[in-house]
Amino acid sequence: MDPITTAIVGALANLSQDAIKDAYGTLKAALKKKFGSESDLVDAVDKLEKKPDSEARKATVREEVEITKLNDDPKIIWLAQDLLDKIKEQPDGQQIINQTQTNEVSSVTVGGDFEFNPVQEGGSK
Secondary structure, three states, X not given: OOHHHHHHHHHHOOOOOHHHHHHHHHHHHHHHHHHOOOOHXXXXXXXXXXXXXXXXXXXXXXXXXXXXXXXXXXHHHHHHHHHHHHHHHOOOHHHHHHHHHHHHHHOOOOOOOOOOOOOOXXXXX
16 A cells, blocks of 8 residues: 555544644645645545545545555655654554555455565665
8 A cells, every 4th residue: 555545544543642633634634735625535535534444445545646646746745654653653553554554465366376575664665
């Protein structure tokens, strides 16, 4: 899962923490400013907030991030990374991020002999 979607999904599991709530609010405000409150991306995020466990809604956010080429925007990437850093600072924060990324991989079906080695933190991109 891309870092922006990972940050959004991870934050929704921790919105009770003020630091995460603030960083999430800042990221969402930046999305609204860039695309407008009525954009498909902001709508997808709003719907995910209502059902944060929905894999279909997570996929929609991920798709909108791809369509908008949001991963090419340095400001949004910085805000998402700041949010991920705040999540990591929480107890079990890294586990939440790993789980968010693992859920993405677990839905893939591969035939034949295949070995999957998850990306380790600090690895090269």
